[in-house]
Amino acid sequence: MNVPLLDLNAQYQNILPDIRLEIEKVFSTHAYKLGPQVAEFEKEIEKFCQVEHAVGCASGTDALILALLALGISEGDEVITSPFTFFATAGSIHRVGARPVFVDVDPQTYNIDPNKIEQSITSKTKAIMPVHLFGQCSDMESIMKIASNYNLNVIEDNAQGIGAKFNGKTAGTIGDIGTLSFFPSKNLGAMGDAGMCLTNNKQLADKMFQLRQHGENPQYYHRWVGLNSRLDTIQAAVLLVKLRSLQDWSEKRRQNAQYYYEHLNDTLSMQLPYIDERAESIFNQFTILADRRDELMHYLRKHDIGCAIYYPVPLHLQQCFSYLNHKKGDYPVSENLSDTVLSIPVYPELTTEQLAYVVKIIKKFYG
Numbered sequence: 001m002n003v004p005l006l007d008l009n010a011q012y013q014n015i016l017p018d019i020r021l022e023i024e025k026v027f028s029t030h031a032y033k034l035g036p037q038v039a040e041f042e043k044e045i046e047k048f049c050q051v052e053h054a055v056g057c058a059s060g061t062d063a064l065i066l067a068l069l070a071l072g073i074s075e076g077d078e079v080i081t082s083p084f085t086f087f088a089t090a091g092s093i094h095r096v097g098a099r100p101v102f103v104d105v106d107p108q109t110y111n112i113d114p115n116k117i118e119q120s121i122t123s124k125t126k127a128i129m130p131v132h133l134f135g136q137c138s139d140m141e142s143i144m145k146i147a148s149n150y151n152l153n154v155i156e157d158n159a160q161g162i163g164a165k166f167n168g169k170t171a172g173t174i175g176d177i178g179t180l181s182f183f184p185s186k187n188l189g190a191m192g193d194a195g196m197c198l199t200n201n202k203q204l205a206d207k208m209f210q211l212r213q214h215g216e217n218p219q220y221y222h223r224w225v226g227l228n229s230r231l232d233t234i235q236a237a238v239l240l241v242k243l244r245s246l247q248d249w250s251e252k253r254r255q256n257a258q259y260y261y262e263h264l265n266d267t268l269s270m271q272l273p274y275i276d277e278r279a280e281s282i283f284n285q286f287t288i289l290a291d292r293r294d295e296l297m298h299y300l301r302k303h304d305i306g307c308a309i310y311y312p313v314p315l316h317l318q319q320c321f322s323y324l325n326h327k328k329g330d331y332p333v334s335e336n337l338s339d340t341v342l343s344i345p346v347y348p349e350l351t352t353e354q355l356a357y358v359v360k361i362i363k364k365f366y367g
């Protein structure tokens, strides 16, 4: 049996005909730049995420940069974020000239530890950027309290958490701005790159609509220096079709996670992902903490089971951030996660036979 980490072939099998039709529409109008599908998709995301404004852009990374620019964050400013995340989180902060200030994560949720945020706030801090890692929303209740006490903005890096909830609120709509990524392996993936900013603030939305087109308004008049970062019409067409299945896919991911919880809870050599009772995860990844992690990874691969380490190097130890003068030991929880995490298949199209096979091989490994 073969169980890949993600099976795009299975995902597209049923929806490809509809996607072809929607793309054909783009070919018939040649509206490749901000065609009608872009605004239509933005409207659908507003409904899905229960947010007032959605601003499409070229990638999840650009969405973070647009959010930072819209809030006026630049040189001399500090933004607090997690070191245990995909590179783009801190990369975007650096890219606008600001300084990423890392705060270690909670060992159970892998998300930024709200109890450690306050001690990292300085007079230069402008924003907190929590990451809703692997599909679980961060503790937004505590984060919003701190932000309000210190008058800070909150940008939610929600690239991995579309549709996730915290206290019944939709991830990405709780802070000032939330972002989405439609990178092909995200829960809602495009056939290429695409991203989005979410906000309930009309002024910020208007500014981001301009910033994604060189800060232009009206045409050829520029109040700000923005980016060339439009959401591609063809990608919007693809995403419009795929969004119809997203709720169903998220439910199947939750069911697959449930299977692991039921069948792996007696395996003492590994820790299953902990979900805060206030949170509803969409399981972008199912990430375990495993004894003898590297051996387990090779064992699974040898048995044709896809798995991956997200992420092997925490951001404070990346070479490009050496100017921040961090060293090993500065963020022990994140470092320990990097040494022990392993993501195993949880994608919606998994069959019960495949799930049972993954469980069997893991149990066989640990004897």
Ligand SMILES: *Cc1c(COP(=O)(O)O)cnc(C)c1O
Residues within 6 Å of the ligand: 059, 060, 061, 062, 085, 086, 088, 089, 131, 157, 159, 160, 181, 182, 183, 193, 194, 195
């Ligand atoms: C995927 C991802 C991004 C970047 O999204 P792209 O669309 O690939 O630019 C940012 N942050 C996190 C946490 C991600 O997982």
